[in-house]
Amino acid sequence: DADVTQTPRNRITKTGKRIMLECSQTKGHDRMYWYRQDPGLGLQLIYYSFDVKDINKGEISDGYSVSRQAQAKFSLSLESAIPNQTALYFCATSDRTGTEAFFGQGTRLTVV
Amino acid sequence: GQNIDQPTEMTATEGAIVQINCTYQTSGFNGLFWYQQHAGEAPTFLSYNVLDGLEEKGRFSSFLSRSKGYSYLLLKELQMKDSASYLCVLEGQAGTALIFGKGTTLSVSS
Numbered sequence: 001d002a003d004v005t006q007t008p009r010n011r012i013t014k015t016g017k018r019i020m021l022e023c024s025q026t027k028g029h030d031r032m033y034w035y036r037q038d039p040g041l042g043l044q045l046i047y048y049s050f051d052v053k054d055i056n057k058g059e060i061s062d063g064y065s066v067s068r069q070a071q072a073k074f075s076l077s078l079e080s081a082i083p084n085q086t087a088l089y090f091c092a093t094s095d096r097t098g099t100e101a102f103f104g105q106g107t108r109l110t111v112v
Numbered sequence: 113g114q115n116i117d118q119p120t121e122m123t124a125t126e127g128a129i130v131q132i133n134c135t136y137q138t139s140g141f142n143g144l145f146w147y148q149q150h151a152g153e154a155p156t157f158l159s160y161n162v163l164d165g166l167e168e169k170g171r172f173s174s175f176l177s178r179s180k181g182y183s184y185l186l187l188k189e190l191q192m193k194d195s196a197s198y199l200c201v202l203e204g205q206a207g208t209a210l211i212f213g214k215g216t217t218l219s220v221s222s
Contacts, residue, residue, distance in 0.1 A: 033209055040120075042199065042214035043155070058209065090154060094210075097142050097203065098162060101210060103154035 003027050006091050006104035013081050013111055021076045021107050023091030031094045032074040033101065034058075034066060036087040043090065049074055081111040114138040116213035118200050123219045128190050132216045134183045134200035145201040146174050146185045149215065155199055158185070187218075195220045 045058030
């Protein structure tokens with residue numbers, strides 16, 4: 001089983017719909033992150049959390065919200081999806097400063 | 113804020129050596145990572161530099177100069193499977209997250 005699991009892997013949704021992307025990890029890490037990736041733009045940080053009670057906005061948080069339900073779970077919500085939120089979304093975890101981040105396999109989201 | 117610059121694309125041939133440069137502007141950071149990402153897949157860790165100098169790991173080496181705001185990833189004995197994007201990543205100071213550059217797409221031909 002993967003250490004970092006994202007569900008769903010692919011999703012097509014309509015403009016205006018609410019959608020939740022889920023991430024769970026078995027690494028026992030405190031730190032979790034959500035990134036989106038658009039062609040030519042690299043990975044952009046949406047939100048991050050360094051423990052269950054900690055939530056921080058990233059570079060592009062507008063239109064998104066998150067919930068850290070437990071150490072192992074970090075969900076990303078789009079309250080009202082719009083077409084320019086079509087992208088590849090990655091969840092990642094890390095243990096502490098100076099250690100590598102582990103990524104999920106990504107969720108490909110299409111908003112039509 | 114932080115700004116990271118990398119070349120968009122590079123090409124090389126099998127067996128060659130290639131150096132991918134990364135320059136950055138930041139008010140402070142803990143360290144610098146390099147990740148590899150094949151198209152449509154998750155990024156995977158290659159190296160981490162916290163001190164100035166060269167870190168070597170097999171065919172891959174990474175260099176950091178804090179005073180010059182500069183890092184590079186050196187890939188030796190290139191193989192076709194090295195065709196991928198290479199991401200330069202700053203680790204912010206305490207309480208901040210990883211910030212990614214836009215990546216350099218390397219194409220290796222035979």
